[in-house]
Amino acid sequence: MLKATLTHQTYFDGNVQSIAFERHGRRATAGVIAPGEYHFETEAPERMIVVSGELEAKIGEGWRTYPNGTSFEVPGKSAFDVRAKDPVAYLCEYL
Amino acid sequence: MLKATLTHQTYFDGNVQSIAFERHGRRATAGVIAPGEYHFETEAPERMIVVSGELEAKIGEGWRTYPNGTSFEVPGKSAFDVRAKDPVAYLCEYL
Numbered sequence: 001m002l003k004a005t006l007t008h009q010t011y012f013d014g015n016v017q018s019i020a021f022e023r024h025g026r027r028a029t030a031g032v033i034a035p036g037e038y039h040f041e042t043e044a045p046e047r048m049i050v051v052s053g054e055l056e057a058k059i060g061e062g063w064r065t066y067p068n069g070t071s072f073e074v075p076g077k078s079a080f081d082v083r084a085k086d087p088v089a090y091l092c093e094y095l
Numbered sequence: 096m097l098k099a100t101l102t103h104q105t106y107f108d109g110n111v112q113s114i115a116f117e118r119h120g121r122r123a124t125a126g127v128i129a130p131g132e133y134h135f136e137t138e139a140p141e142r143m144i145v146v147s148g149e150l151e152a153k154i155g156e157g158w159r160t161y162p163n164g165t166s167f168e169v170p171g172k173s174a175f176d177v178r179a180k181d182p183v184a185y186l187c188e189y190l
Contacts, residue, residue, distance in 0.1 A: 014146040019127040021182040030184035050144045087116040089125035
């Protein structure tokens with residue numbers, strides 16, 4: 001079943017915004033992170049794919065840098081931090 | 096100069112939505128196209144990069160298929176058509 005509805009989501013006073021969609025029953029969002037540092041909590045496990053710019057992320061201990069084209073996965077029912085010096089576009093896939 | 100402001104844009108009754116940002120003076124948008132066919136007109140030349148799903152596009156004559164990871168460029172002051180069977184996430188870079 002196709003689900004055509006797109007949903008705009010905004011977090012952190014509009015500094016993180018995304019468009020949620022669903023394809024073949026899998027949920028995902030395409031979004032942008034403005035410069036700053038943000039803390040997220042997860043329900044489902046998710047994969048964050050950097051599609052423009054460079055994102056730093058801390059999943060557990062220590063910050064790592066994720067350039068455009070790289071990705072990281074975050075367990076469900078957990079939390080992670082990201083920070084961006086410049087705006088970063090990402091795709092988030094719920095696993 | 097950093098420009099932190101993200102702008103939500105919606106077209107075709109919400110069937111195409113995007114988040115606009117600017118990095119190092121270059122404008123871009125991350126967005127999603129719901130199933131359907133859409134006609135766009137360009138001001139600046141732009142590069143459309145498919146980051147999730149598969150998009151068909153007609154720039155000039157004939158439809159071509161652009162799978163995830165591929166891109167196409169559209170001249171400024173022109174027009175193009177896209178169609179999607181399932182939702183497609185894209186990055187649009189203004190050139």
